[in-house]
Amino acid sequence: METTTKKRLEIVIEAPVLERLTRKLDALKLSGYTVMPAVSGRGRNGSWSRKGEISDSQRMFVLFAVLDEAALAKVLDEVYALVSSQIGIVTVSDVEVVRAERF
Amino acid sequence: METTTKKRLEIVIEAPVLERLTRKLDALKLSGYTVMPAVSGRGRNGSWSRKGEISDSQRMFVLFAVLDEAALAKVLDEVYALVSSQIGIVTVSDVEVVRAERF
Amino acid sequence: METTTKKRLEIVIEAPVLERLTRKLDALKLSGYTVMPAVSGRGRNGSWSRKGEISDSQRMFVLFAVLDEAALAKVLDEVYALVSSQIGIVTVSDVEVVRAERF
Amino acid sequence: MGLFDLALTNLVSPPILFFALGLVAALIRSDLAVPEAVAKSLSIFLIMAIGFKGGVEMASASLSDAAMAIGAGILISFALPFISFGLLRATSRTGRVDAAAIAAHYGSISIVTFIAASDAGNAMGLAAAGFMVAVAAAMEAPAIFSGLILAGKQEGQSDRELFREVAVNGSIVLLVGAFLIGWATGETGREVVEPLFYDVFRGVLCIFLLDMGLVAGRGLVRQAGALQWPVILHGLYMPVIGASLGLFIAWIIGLAPGTGALLMTLSASASYIAVPAAMRLALPKAKPAVALTLSLGVTFPFNLVFGIPIYFAIARAVLG
Amino acid sequence: MGLFDLALTNLVSPPILFFALGLVAALIRSDLAVPEAVAKSLSIFLIMAIGFKGGVEMASASLSDAAMAIGAGILISFALPFISFGLLRATSRTGRVDAAAIAAHYGSISIVTFIAASDAGNAMGLAAAGFMVAVAAAMEAPAIFSGLILAGKQEGQSDRELFREVAVNGSIVLLVGAFLIGWATGETGREVVEPLFYDVFRGVLCIFLLDMGLVAGRGLVRQAGALQWPVILHGLYMPVIGASLGLFIAWIIGLAPGTGALLMTLSASASYIAVPAAMRLALPKAKPAVALTLSLGVTFPFNLVFGIPIYFAIARAVLG
Amino acid sequence: MGLFDLALTNLVSPPILFFALGLVAALIRSDLAVPEAVAKSLSIFLIMAIGFKGGVEMASASLSDAAMAIGAGILISFALPFISFGLLRATSRTGRVDAAAIAAHYGSISIVTFIAASDAGNAMGLAAAGFMVAVAAAMEAPAIFSGLILAGKQEGQSDRELFREVAVNGSIVLLVGAFLIGWATGETGREVVEPLFYDVFRGVLCIFLLDMGLVAGRGLVRQAGALQWPVILHGLYMPVIGASLGLFIAWIIGLAPGTGALLMTLSASASYIAVPAAMRLALPKAKPAVALTLSLGVTFPFNLVFGIPIYFAIARAVLG
Ligand SMILES: Nc1ncnc2c1ncn2[C@@H]1O[C@H](COP(=O)(O)O)[C@@H](O)[C@H]1O
Numbered sequence A, B, C: 001m002e003t004t005t006k007k008r009l010e011i012v013i014e015a016p017v018l019e020r021l022t023r024k025l026d027a028l029k030l031s032g033y034t035v036m037p038a039v040s041g042r043g044r045n046g047s048w049s050r051k052g053e054i055s056d057s058q059r060m061f062v063l064f065a066v067l068d069e070a071a072l073a074k075v076l077d078e079v080y081a082l083v084s085s086q087i088g089i090v091t092v093s094d095v096e097v098v099r100a101e102r103f
Numbered sequence D, E, F: 001m002g003l004f005d006l007a008l009t010n011l012v013s014p015p016i017l018f019f020a021l022g023l024v025a026a027l028i029r030s031d032l033a034v035p036e037a038v039a040k041s042l043s044i045f046l047i048m049a050i051g052f053k054g055g056v057e058m059a060s061a062s063l064s065d066a067a068m069a070i071g072a073g074i075l076i077s078f079a080l081p082f083i084s085f086g087l088l089r090a091t092s093r094t095g096r097v098d099a100a101a102i103a104a105h106y107g108s109i110s111i112v113t114f115i116a117a118s119d120a121g122n123a124m125g126l127a128a129a130g131f132m133v134a135v136a137a138a139m140e141a142p143a144i145f146s147g148l149i150l151a152g153k154q155e156g157q158s159d160r161e162l163f164r165e166v167a168v169n170g171s172i173v174l175l176v177g178a179f180l181i182g183w184a185t186g187e188t189g190r191e192v193v194e195p196l197f198y199d200v201f202r203g204v205l206c207i208f209l210l211d212m213g214l215v216a217g218r219g220l221v222r223q224a225g226a227l228q229w230p231v232i233l234h235g236l237y238m239p240v241i242g243a244s245l246g247l248f249i250a251w252i253i254g255l256a257p258g259t260g261a262l263l264m265t266l267s268a269s270a271s272y273i274a275v276p277a278a279m280r281l282a283l284p285k286a287k288p289a290v291a292l293t294l295s296l297g298v299t300f301p302f303n304l305v306f307g308i309p310i311y312f313a314i315a316r317a318v319l320g
């Protein structure tokens, strides 16, 4: 099956900022994204874990979005502007998709 | 440590179809796969979120399978046939593994 | 935005060993890692599912760490030594990051 | 107590008010949310309890009445989708497959609406026959098959597999199982679970309806634009049509007021768990959001707040 | 019953002992953990119940007293951060933004501390006025704005958005909503939820405090090194300062002992849910771990174990 | 009441019937499932409650009896794995490490089986001594070390670390902690938690056993093929051997019938939480699925349905 190369943007972001991030992605007219939960981790701001937590302020979510290389630059700028001042990281990788026009 | 290149198939699929998908993967004799939960997202069929939901009909799971390039074509055909008529997406990327014979 | 290539180490590991793994990663001075839950899967040791389970002994977590190519070899050796004797898999892929010095 | 008082009593009862609170919280975009795992478990608990109680009451029920009511329920569940489909196609620009999917939702039932109605009935001293639990279970699936007929043959669809998946649907298995356990253990069993299944029950219902309000409200917020008026109206007049059919049948087979009111409620209610999932398997082309928002965001609140007290008042007047 | 006996009775009560068990389990690095989804739901239940009960008691409350107490609470919540900020900056090397964030935590309140205090008060026969629930709700937010003022203007921050997010914060909406429902349904409503919201309540509090102990303990283990002594001391003397201010105001507006003790407790308590989240949005540069560990790992246990019985004893002596 | 009646009463009790319902639902591949987070929390609640109750009853217990029973329990837990290992190696083609892992499961205990047995005992008027909770806690770990001895030295294994992880295992810490809290607070504490820890308890047990049935059934479905007959039989005769040893020791140290029946049950039960996790760390080469399926899918149902009533009947006859 013939495939096309797209970009996979992956963002680890702290919970309190997630809604702002997705609102920004909606504004950027992304074809779509998926948010996944994380249970624990470590970074420059130290380690965290969900064990028994009742507050969401100290947890992370992992959001990934498959998008077109053309759109990447602008999206990356905007996203990075938000994430860099918060707790989280941003990475980009290559993926192949089947129906190119969808993304 | 010497590594080999394999393919990482990643499928975002709506919950009601997950079992059919894994049954298909079992039939295809994949060496293995892992299913992860998603909490929210957006796509052509609009946005969804798990917040307080009691029905599974409107949620997504993320399944990934590391497999051999040789097996990819056939698996991709069969998987795509199922997913394309449902809510979800399919992507493929390259990964390195240590013990090649396992996958 | 100018980016640099890093390595994304992804480990699927059985729950009872997760803490040992993260302790090892801490000892290896990784810049960070994120642990995500998995709900079901299949591998050489058969299939598993979280449905209603009360014991954590038979579940998997997915840990990923973005790190520098230079650090990869050593980390991979140590991680593989632990994981290979347990239930789980290890894969490595390329990712682009914006602020290289962070990883 | 007149219809108006009934409605009022229903409106100012904690379960309904907590549902309203959930709705409001969702509409003002509060982040209040009952975690999914707990919401699911509360529904498991409520289904267990309602099933068990129904079973216990079977001691004082006539099996022939039960059989007749179950038969009637299956008939209603099978028939309603044809009415819903016809009206939808006539009044709105909904496509065939989408209309069939929506119709299936209205033939099937909402177990939470059933639970809220039983609770309200007990509060009004209009308890229902235990076998209505079995009727509720029997009404879940038939509508799905009417929906498939209405949609016409879809390629690559395995009905056998679907039948199995629907028949062993978690809530049906639990409802029937708990019903049989209550029937088998009777009063002795009742003593074991009384504090949890009877005393605490209504408080749990409050928490669960708070969550239902949140979910219904969020669905409305998300889909507000997607629903055209003729479809929204469908979500408001279908329960009335369903309840009327239920009343007519209840009158024919001579059900008591409390029992008949539950048959009306079941007929008036629309599914938002079993059917949506089945439709994704059987009619993947149907857009799931429309049917679900209509059933959960329009019909469920209508039945819970206005429908139930009205159905009981009418049932008492007609069947009393 | 003297202060010492009070303290003792409080110490050997199951809720406090289960909290201690959680702390110990965390410190010996046990893997004991209440799943997050359930811990969150228990807090939802406790907030629903405490709000509802407060509302029911409004039948016998004076609205002018309520208004005055709410006004006083808002004042306290707004004022305390300035005291906290000044002391932190004077005694420790905490930066301006971090100090402002910590100060906001101390102006706001901990609803669990409030619940534990109400429970202890009832056990001592020092029940409080129902409107203290409204006071608790009113005290959550003002401190956040004091914090922003203290931090000074941050670039790229939208206050309007922040105000909305704080105002519709889940626990505030639920607390106020349940309060109004209890007020509206009164004794009739109380009967519906009595077994769950009243009888089972204290047992649930035990499970929840077990989890609070685990979370507080894990936070301490993780952050042990990060906290400098002047900051740790701040977590111990701020509740005393807060309680004193609360007592003074309670005395001025003439609150009854049980009611005044709750105002002291609210003033003494520090937030670890609403404020930390708001600070991540408003002051992203502030390190979250320090404030949270201080509030949850130092001030919460202090209030729960020593503060509450002392506040009640003093309130009884001064306001009695 | 004769053995047959006992067995029957046990069989038609709601807890057992809900367990059976779960088993059946899993075997017919229903999607019914109690969310994991809630299932775990229910077990936390049951352990808290059973521990607390045991502690409360310590008021009327002799410490020397307690010490003797605890010693006996440790002995049994340590000894049983050697019997299990010998029989497994003699009757099946199970490898040394796998046999050692399975043996460790049978030396240790299942706390849920213990809870179900206590519940059944109370229902029969054969209440047990409070210290049996401490015995249960004491019997969890020793078998693990017998297992390691039987497996022989494994390379790269740190026993010190393992000991720590097992000793602070969540369920042990909670069981012992709740036991001490119940002991410390006695009747006063009991009043605080009575509605939740006593009244609601059995209803919660029903929900939990429903989930246990689902999990056990799914395990059987998944592993059906993997188990060879000699191994399945091992899962059926080991509880009998364990119970006999427990009875013998109970008779020697002169335990009362209800207390002795619990010692028999503990000896007969096999672990499926603490030991499986410990084996993954200590004996990673051992296949986890076999031991877990045997313990959870074969031995647990056997004890729950047939074992418990038989153990009580025999204990009453021999120790009465
Ligand atoms: N471009 C994308 N990147 C990441 N996830 C996506 C993307 N498009 C769709 N998804 C996920 O797949 C689900 C179904 O997509 P769709 O079939 O387009 O509605 C969405 O709800 C998202 O969770």
Ligand SMILES: Nc1ncnc2c1ncn2[C@@H]1O[C@H](COP(=O)(O)O)[C@@H](O)[C@H]1O
Pocket: B031, B032, B033, B034, B035, B064, B065, B066, B067, B103, C012, C038, C040, C041, C042, C043, C044, C045, C046, C047, C048, C060, C086, C087, C088, C089
């Ligand atoms: N090829 C694969 N692709 C994705 N996940 C895998 C794969 N193989 C194994 N896994 C995951 O790793 C777990 C343990 O694998 P194994 O050690 O092979 O039993 C499985 O249960 C899966 O969750």
Ligand SMILES: Nc1ncnc2c1ncn2[C@@H]1O[C@H](COP(=O)(O)O)[C@@H](O)[C@H]1O
Pocket: A012, A038, A040, A041, A042, A043, A044, A045, A046, A047, A048, A060, A086, A087, A088, A089, C031, C032, C033, C034, C035, C064, C065, C066, C067, C103
């Ligand atoms: N190198 C990394 N690899 C994977 N996840 C990371 C990495 N660095 C940070 N994270 C995740 O992002 C969160 C915030 O990172 P930080 O802003 O560095 O504290 C951490 O808690 C981790 O969950």
Ligand code: NA
Pocket: D080, D105, D106, D107, D108, D109, D242, D266, D267, D268, D269, D270, D271
């Ligand atoms: Na219907």
Ligand code: NA
Pocket: E080, E105, E106, E107, E108, E109, E242, E266, E267, E268, E269, E270, E271
């Ligand atoms: Na305060």
Ligand code: NA
Pocket: F080, F105, F106, F107, F108, F109, F242, F266, F267, F268, F269, F270, F271
């Ligand atoms: Na045993």
